[in-house]
Amino acid sequence: MTPSPPLASRLIALLFLLLLGAETPGAAGQEVDPVSAAFDREIRPILEGRCLKCHGRGKYKGGLSLENRAALLRGGEGGPAAEPGDAAASLIVERITEPDPLLRMPANADPLPPDEVETLRAWIDRGMPWPDAVDFGFRRAPIAPRSPEIPPPPAGLPLDNPIDRFIARFLADRGVAIDWEPVSDRAFYRRASLDLVGLLPSPEDLDAFDRDRLPDKRDRLVARLLANRRSYADHWLTFWNDALRNEYRGTGFIDDGRSSITRWLYRALFENLPYDRFARELVSPVPGSGAEGFTKGIIWRGVVNASQTPPVQAAQNVSQVFLATNLKCASCHDSFVNHWTLDEAYALAAVFSEESLEIHRCDQPVGRIAEPGFIYPELGAIDPDAPRVDRMARLAELLTSPDNGRFARTIVNRLWAQLMGRGLVEPLDDLDREPWSQDLLDWLAADLVSHGYDLKHTLALIASSGAYQLPADHLDSPPSPGEPYSFRGPLVKRMTAEQFLDAFSTVTGSWPEPSGAMLKVDGRGQGGQLQAVRAAIAEAEGAAPAEGPRPARVEASWIWNHADALKDPGGTIFLRKVIRLDQVPDRALIAGTCDNELVLLVNGTPVARGSDWSRPVSADVTALLRPGENVIAAEATNWPDPARGRGVRTAAGPNPAAFIAWVGGFEGDAPSWGFGTDETWLWSSSDAEGWALPGFDDAGWQHAVSLPLAGRTYPGIDLSAALLEATGDAGGPIRAALAFSDPLSSALGRPSREQVVTRRDPVASTIQALELTNGEVLSGRLAEGAAFVLDRLGDDPDAIISDLFLRCFGRPPAPEEREISRGLLGDPAAPEGVEDLLWALLMLPEFQLIP
Structure with missing residues (x-):
């Protein structure tokens, strides 16, 4: 592993992380009687x-x-x-x-x-004069929907978006004046892209947006971002995984104690399922739909408190996620944090129970059986004698009833907080708190319902508002519930773990590699999330679950430069194969692997790399092929020293070495041609200039040697499965939302998802600082990213500096920044220098914050 930059320099750059905090509002006073x-x-x-x-x-x-x-x-x-x-x-x-x-x-x-x-x-x-508005009990927010009249635009301000008119009136009523001048086009693009699809915009897209002179370009950008179904689903999957406790592996999966809803959830996001249907299908799932895991909850092993049983979990989760209220306290006793009672919590839990549910107070039975019911009985009753499936269907009906204004208010408040950094009501899971603008909350909720519960409509409405486009407001300390709040613009936000990791991949071009665990569900019901996404997209597009172009049979042999490859001394060899094409196919794919390290190239361009023989790499190479002569090449390395390896097989001294690959073309989904590794491939120990390009004179190169028994040494390798990673709409980059959690993503705030999480901690922790300073996972990612940068740009330090600044910040470096960066890179740029520069840029507030 490449050494990390000095600890002291990294800690200096990380000081901002420990100082970042959430925000506390201030407000102008209001007249009182x-x-x-x-x-x-x-x-x-x-x-x-x-x-x-x-x-x-x-x-x-x-x-x-x-x-x-x-x-x-x-x-x-x-x-x-x-x-x-x-x-x-x-x-x-x-x-x-x-x-x-x-x-x-x-x-x-x-x-x-x-x-x-x-x-x-x-x-x-004096008669005990007590103001009507004063009640020291727990506030109970109204249930009924309400659609306030949209205020007229204030004089001199051409505010067309209803959100802006409500905010303008709110501010005017409090004597607060703000400057409605929006942020720059480039700042808006970065903010909107990260908020709506979780990705940094490319320098080319930023430049094109800057040059666009049409007045509606921001509205069109928002519409274009939300129309990208794959990017939208990849990004919002994180939000809903947290809220619905959907994880890919971990606690609870043993003995069918937990079920993933990834396939159902991803399809719901990809299709933009109306939110009322979204909730109904989760609360009252159709058997076999894949949505059953939410109400199933987690069946904990060992001793379980009565408040942790699956029916009680379901009541807690449904009320928190869809109604923004907390039944956890009331699951043990009458609540001390809100107005819910033990009987009310158990009534909702009884809806989900297969059998009669006895009420327990502080884990002790009280001798009463809970009668199923909704926590808002004014909306309707649930027949206690109905079968469980009918009770759940009735609950879903009451939850999503047009008369239940709280249902829509809850989700628009969450969406507002995602984009604006602070909810109209805080905390987000206590909608009984006073909103800072009741009219705006009620109108947004009514507008969502009137537009068919289309969440993308609400997101577009918020992102297109002048309020969202204001310069970001950075407040000095966390907001205190109940404090008066005066809106002055969206709050500065920190990237989530997934946004940070996707931004790193976007900057370097180094995306996570798929693993077998992502493709296949294991015996415990864990994993398989990537295959679930593929199936969800195929279903949404009306296609069969087949994953696109695939050869009927991949024929390829393990090869190396000598027959005794089981005892190879180590080193790097260069391999090439010339193929001639009459025409470029509809699609061309390549896959391969090597013990230990591999770079695949097509016509001189690196297309895939790997460092674990058990995980073949693949790529779509259609754009790189041309009629006539083409060269498929590989840089293959066998590590002689196990200390360098991250692969499965390493050994001191002589150890096994082998390489296998296949490239093929398709017309539609049908294979038209294919070439696998065999003795016709040529090898050399020298990477002479142009060795991977057409027209190179390879007269001095030698034929590779086929290794017929290598399959015993490398069992289970399936290049056909690897090729699937490069096919179809589902074969794009693997976003961080689909990866398994690791120490880096956990330190950056990704939760374990054993509890409902509707907002991640906005404050950086010491653990995060340490992981970003000297964590092994980040060090490995930096090394991979640096290699990709060098492959793409070469070792010219100025080219690397210009490229990385544009990709990270959407701007060129200042002269002083260029000088410092050149000092880190060296001339020519060294891999360690690229790692150091990448790390320094990633740690800057300008990168990690969304202003």
Whole structure:
């Protein structure tokens, strides 16, 4: 492995990661009436500081709630707590002035000081004026949908997007003025591309967008990005995998204890399934549809708490994902964090239970059976005697009912947060909190419903708004729930793990290689995600699940430069095969592998590389072929030193060596010709100039030697399967969303998906800093990426610097940046220098942030 850059220099460049934080809003004050001002100044501090910890927010000692005026008048076990206009006759005054410390309130605490007692007396004597809007209990957001009227555009501002009009009115009502000047075209393209499809734009696309002078080019860009079904599905798969706990391997898969929904989910995203159908098919899945895994949950091994059983998991997950509310506390006892009760949580869980579900409080049975029901019974009932499948279908119907405004509000709030960095309601999983703009939230939800629950419509609406195109706002600390918020633009966001890794692959051209585990589901039900995606795309396009062009039989032999290749001393050989074509086929594919390291070339251009003989590499090479003479070539290396190897087979000293490859053409899906490795291939130990190009004089090269027994040494190699990686729409680059998790992606914030995750931690951690500083996974990726960069650009330092800056930042380097970069690269550029430059660019805030 290539040594990492010095630890100290990397730590300096990473300081920004440890300083990055989420944002805290500030807000202009609003006028309040005298009653509210007096209450907030005099009474609220006493109730909140001394009373509500025992008599509010889920705790009601003695049956007494002090959350609102009605509750105070109703009182508890001792009767009404207060008599408006008569403090002397009020029980609350009696209890706070009780001389016996065992009876005095607040219990087990210092008594109220005399001035606070007198403040309460005077307030009660005045009739207990209590503002209507003040309730110390848990807020319950309205359920019914609502479609506010779109405000007119403010004078002098040509704001056409309804979002902008709602925000303009919101700001005007608070006396806040903002400059509606948008960000530059290049900044907008980068932001929109990362937010909508998760990819950095190419320098060529940025230049073309910059040159476009039509006024609607930003709307057209948004539409074009969202129309790319593959890129959209690849990107949003991450969001939904987190929310739906869909993982490819890991905890819970043993003994059918967990099921992947990748095939169903990817097709739903690829087809842009209407969101109401999306939720219905997950909550009430059709057997065999592939959507069953969400409500199945995780069947944990070992001792399991009653609140972790699959029916209770289903209730928790459905309520969190689709209704933005938390039933986890209420799955053990009446909740202390919101208004849900144990009986309500178990009623929803009973919908999913095959058998009668006994209620447990703190894991102890209470002797009652839960009756199935929806947590919002005002929307309708569920027949408790109906079969489970019918109960789930009824639940899905109630969940997605047009009368359930909370369903649409939840998802538009999540989409807003994905693009804007902060939700209209925070936290995202507590929609009972006050939104900073109720009108905007309600209108967006109603607009989604009126457009057939089309999530792409809502994303396009947000991304096309002037609000989204404002310069990014970077606030100084995490937002505090309940604090007033004043919108000033989208917040600066950090790349997710998947965005970062895809950006690295885009910059270098080094994408993850497919593995057998990605293609095939193992005995535990793990893996197979890549094959699931292929099947999903084929189904969505109305095609059979066949994966495109494929030869009926791949004929190729293992070859090397001598017959005793099982005891090869190590080293590199160069191989070439000249083929002549009358015409270029519809499609041409190549695949190969080598013990240990391989670079495949077509007409002098590197097309694939590998360093593990058990994982053949492949590529679509149609664009590189031409009528007449073509050269298929390979740089094949056998490592003599096992310390260098990442492959499966290494040994000190002499060790096995072999190479196998096939290239073929197709007309439609039918094979038309093919050439596999055999004794007609030529080899040399010298890479003379032009050796991989047509017209090279190879008179001094020797014929390769066929190794008929090599199949025993390298069992299970199937070039046909490898060729599938280069076929069809599903054969493009493997995005990070489809890769298995590793230490790097975990450090960058990818969760284990054993719990629902609807927002990743926006704050960089020390573990992330260490992994980005000296992690083995990143070091390996840097080495691979540097090799790809050198293959593509050669060793000219200026060419490399210009290319990497354009790909990373969409701009050329400044003179000082070029000078520093040349110092890292050397002249000519060395592999280690390219690694160092790549690492330095990846660590810059300009790369990792989405402003």
